[in-house]
Amino acid sequence: MDKLLIRGGRTLQGEVLVSGAKNAALPELCAALLTAEPVTLLNVPQLQDVSTMLTLIRNMGVAAERSADGTVRIDASGLNTPEAPYELVKTMRASVLALGPLLARFGEATVSLPGGCAIGSRPVDQHIKGLATMGAEIVVEHGYMIAKLPAGATRLKGARITTDMVTVTGTENFLMAAALAEGETVLENAAQEPEIVDLAEMLIAMGARIEGHGTSRIRIQGVERLSGCTHRVVADRIEAGTFLCAVAATGGNVVLRHGRADHLDAVIEKLREAGAQVQAVDAGIRIQSPGAAKLRAQGFRTTEYPGFPTDMQAQFMALNCVAQGTSTVTETIFENRFMHVDELVRLGARIQTDGKVAVIEGLGNAEAAHPPLSGATVMATDLRASASLVIAGLVADGETVVDRIYHLDRGYDCMEAKLRGIGADIERVS
Numbered sequence: 001m002d003k004l005l006i007r008g009g010r011t012l013q014g015e016v017l018v019s020g021a022k023n024a025a026l027p028e029l030c031a032a033l034l035t036a037e038p039v040t041l042l043n044v045p046q047l048q049d050v051s052t053m054l055t056l057i058r059n060m061g062v063a064a065e066r067s068a069d070g071t072v073r074i075d076a077s078g079l080n081t082p083e084a085p086y087e088l089v090k091t092m093r094a095s096v097l098a099l100g101p102l103l104a105r106f107g108e109a110t111v112s113l114p115g116g117c118a119i120g121s122r123p124v125d126q127h128i129k130g131l132a133t134m135g136a137e138i139v140v141e142h143g144y145m146i147a148k149l150p151a152g153a154t155r156l157k158g159a160r161i162t163t164d165m166v167t168v169t170g171t172e173n174f175l176m177a178a179a180l181a182e183g184e185t186v187l188e189n190a191a192q193e194p195e196i197v198d199l200a201e202m203l204i205a206m207g208a209r210i211e212g213h214g215t216s217r218i219r220i221q222g223v224e225r226l227s228g229c230t231h232r233v234v235a236d237r238i239e240a241g242t243f244l245c246a247v248a249a250t251g252g253n254v255v256l257r258h259g260r261a262d263h264l265d266a267v268i269e270k271l272r273e274a275g276a277q278v279q280a281v282d283a284g285i286r287i288q289s290p291g292a293a294k295l296r297a298q299g300f301r302t303t304e305y306p307g308f309p310t311d312m313q314a315q316f317m318a319l320n321c322v323a324q325g326t327s328t329v330t331e332t333i334f335e336n337r338f339m340h341v342d343e344l345v346r347l348g349a350r351i352q353t354d355g356k357v358a359v360i361e362g363l364g365n366a367e368a369a370h371p372p373l374s375g376a377t378v379m380a381t382d383l384r385a386s387a388s389l390v391i392a393g394l395v396a397d398g399e400t401v402v403d404r405i406y407h408l409d410r411g412y413d414c415m416e417a418k419l420r421g422i423g424a425d426i427e428r429v430s
């Protein structure tokens with residue numbers, strides 16, 4: 001099993017190329033199921049989750065080829081098995097995004113329930129309720145959602161869908177289903193994430209009629225068929241945010257090429273309050289930091305976009321551990337997304353948790369002769385927890401080994417090579 005070996009203490013300088021967003025590429029690969037015409041996606045990141053999604057759609061009879069430059073060509077004209085099996089869904093929750101497109105184009109779908117994962121339960125009751133409002137008949141049997149149209153119906157019906165909470169994958173499933181439904185669908189309480197906007201733009205390029213994406217009310221006028229398209233996946237704001245926290249912690253001066261500062265307002269605001277300089281520049285985002293010991297830790301609460309993203313909580317917590325002062329972090333989206341805490345503590349961090357709240361005693365001291373964390377072997381437990389351990393390892397004294405980095409490989413495109421490119425001492429060992 002691969003591990004990362006990090007020797008901490010280097011500042012970071014130079015330029016990093018931000019990849020396409022995992023959380024946009026995965027729904028967009030599913031959106032290609034909505035048409036029998038070829039779809040080309042550009043800027044698709046090289047990630048394990050993308051490979052899993054390609055396996056999933058190929059299992060359905062879809063032709064999909066991926067080139068090294070990030071182009072993926074999909075031809076779903078031969079789709080013959082509208083099914084997402086448990087073996088694949090259990091390793092990647094995003095597989096539930098096949099439900100909406102399969103139901104809309106074929107009138108049937110069998111998709112495994114995702115179950116839970118390390119960070120908490122991943123319920124899909126809102127997906128089922130919303131698609132049922134559009135006329136689908138969905139039963140849950142043997143761990144699968146088995147969905148079909150009522151006898152005689154050929155399309156889903158447009159509907160007004162108000163979800164109990166803001167759901168990102170729910171909004172994506174509804175968008176894709178509604179694009180081919182009969183009549184108008186209005187999504188109330190819709191998610192506003194940049195990845196939703198990017199998916200909507202791809203669907204519009206396929207001929208969908210969508211308005212209001214990026215706001216909490218999205219209107220979709222269903223069309224009878226969608227065409228192929230070429231679409232470029234939006235830059236990964238979470239990858240960019242992770243590098244921002246890494247540079248803030250180590251100190252340095254780095255440009256994140258293609259990074260979108262306008263998609264990271266909540267995180268950038270906190271970094272500025274901490275004392276780092278962060279600017280949108282032509283090429284992307286520039287960060288200059290004197291290093292965590294001279295920054296002030298910042299409390300935050302995770303919420304849906306445009307609030308502070310849950311997918312950045314672990315990485316910012318790692319920064320808070322080595323900055324000055326006490327901070328409070330509240331995780332409101334997932335009930336178990338503090339798995340990195342015990343591992344950060346192994347490196348010397350001081351963190352107390354109580355339910356959704358973590359209190360971090362920042363160990364930053366600009367006068368100290370040694371870094372406050374000391375290298376150790378730590379275990380990655382989930383995707384963003386892994387990234388937080390890498391950030392901690394970059395500032396810790398001596399060697400840190402991050403084990404189980406298959407979690408990291410699900411969602412970061414060549415992270416160690418990118419970090420090495422800006423001066424980190426980090427290598428992958430088997």
Ligand SMILES: CC(=O)N[C@H]1[C@@H](OP(=O)(O)OP(=O)(O)OC[C@H]2O[C@@H](n3ccc(=O)[nH]c3=O)[C@H](O)[C@@H]2O)O[C@H](CO)[C@@H](O)[C@@H]1O
Nearest residue numbers: 123124125126127165166167168169170303304310311333
């Ligand atoms: C709003 C939010 O921050 N969503 C995050 C969530 O998206 P993801 O799409 O996985 O999760 P949702 O946005 O659907 O879930 C948001 C909240 O709603 C609940 N829920 C959701 C659907 C449902 O049918 N029933 C239900 O109760 C979830 O338990 C969760 O507490 O995890 C992703 C991976 O970390 C992040 O990229 C997303 O930013």
Ligand SMILES: C=C(OP(=O)(O)O)C(=O)O
Nearest residue numbers: 023093094311383384411
């Ligand atoms: C947890 C994440 O992804 P997933 O929903 O695929 O588990 C993430 O992107 O941080």
